[in-house]
Amino acid sequence: RKRNIRNVKAIFTDDMLTVMADDLNVEMNLRRALDLDEFELYYQPQIDCQSGKVIGFESLIRWNHPERGLVSPVEFINLAESTGLIIPIGEWVITQAFQQLEKWNVNKQVEFTLSVNISPRHFLDVRLYDFLKQSLETYQVNPKNLNIEITENVAMEGLTQVQYRMSKLHELGITVSIDDFGTGFSAFQYLQHFPVQGIKIDRQFIRDIAENEKSMGITKTIIDLGKMMKLNIISEGVETVEQWEILKKLGCPQLQGYYFSKPMPLKEIENWLNQYQH
Ligand code: C2E
Ligand code: CA
Ligand code: CA
Ligand code: CA
Numbered sequence: 483r484k485r486n487i488r489n490v491k492a493i494f495t496d497d498m499l500t501v502m503a504d505d506l507n508v509e510m511n512l513r514r515a516l517d518l519d520e521f522e523l524y525y526q527p528q529i530d531c532q533s534g535k536v537i538g539f540e541s542l543i544r545w546n547h548p549e550r551g552l553v554s555p556v557e558f559i560n561l562a563e564s565t566g567l568i569i570p571i572g573e574w575v576i577t578q579a580f581q582q583l584e585k586w587n588v589n590k591q592v593e594f595t596l597s598v599n600i601s602p603r604h605f606l607d608v609r610l611y612d613f614l615k616q617s618l619e620t621y622q623v624n625p626k627n628l629n630i631e632i633t634e635n636v637a638m639e640g641l642t643q644v645q646y647r648m649s650k651l652h653e654l655g656i657t658v659s660i661d662d663f664g665t666g667f668s669a670f671q672y673l674q675h676f677p678v679q680g681i682k683i684d685r686q687f688i689r690d691i692a693e694n695e696k697s698m699g700i701t702k703t704i705i706d707l708g709k710m711m712k713l714n715i716i717s718e719g720v721e722t723v724e725q726w727e728i729l730k731k732l733g734c735p736q737l738q739g740y741y742f743s744k745p746m747p748l749k750e751i752e753n754w755l756n757q758y759q760h
């Protein structure tokens with residue numbers, strides 16, 4: 483028995499205690515960040531591949547940390563998900579998105595779409611449907627202009643659960659897209675079983691599409707398949723005009739990437755739209 487206790491002690495190294503303390507700290511800080519309004523949405527344009535025109539934006543969260551400056555979502559979204567804080571954070575994101583979409587689209591001839599990232603845990607939570615329904619009643623927003631992006635991980639929770647959640651969102655008129663398409667092993671099963679309206683081709687295939695015939699072949703296949711299934715298709719991570727040209731030839735409907743613009747804070751968007759030539 484004594485030996486066991488000694489072993490347990492040995493397992494908790496100083497490093498691990500530091501890691502756990504850090505996690506607790508981050509959780510407290512995330513909570514505080516919500517209260518103090520330290521999160522900010524950046525927006526990256528989504529482009530019509532044939533014409534080059536802006537069709538909408540994807541919102542991407544940032545954390546304006548008082549000491550660390552701008553913190554990337556890859557540093558805190560997973561932790562927010564594991565603590566459950568992802569629900570209030572996701573609701574904050576949705577509210578911002580609705581407010582922005584209303585500003586962009588009310589009394590305008592050209593309507594923008596807005597894509598919002600929702601974590602698997604939030605996607606599977608009953609509160610998501612209610613919150614979206616409520617938001618649709620509060621803001622003058624056409625639900626077809628709101629798109630929810632989810633990653634393939636969501637499928638780990640089981641087919642019927644995910645299908646049910648998706649069908650509830652369809653009732654509201656909101657579309658759902660699969661993010662990072664092609665990176666999970668279940669990509670085809672996903673299309674077979676889930677009623678999604680769009681896919682985003684992961685940038686790992688786009689990155690070397692001009693040099694690597696395999697990447698080009700995979701991308702072409704995904705585009706053809708997506709079109710056959712009447713899905714919206716966006717290629718992510720377009721960084722060069724060559725990539726754009728190839729994707730145009732392959733018939734990809736929509737593009738997103740640094741070639742057009744990095745994600746921008748709201749205050750830069752109007753200027754960017756004014757100087758963007760297309
Ligand atoms: P994602 O949804 O796949 O978003 C695309 C990421 O690629 C973004 O990173 C974007 O800035 C970056 N990106 C866009 N174009 C290019 C390009 O041409 N080249 C390269 N190298 N990168 C490009 P970001 O903003 O750091 O976001 C990282 C991830 O964090 C997102 O991946 C998404 O999974 C998650 N995330 C971001 N915002 C939210 C949010 O509001 N809620 C949730 N749950 N997750 C979010
Ligand atoms: Ca996304
Ligand atoms: Ca993605
Ligand atoms: Ca991603």
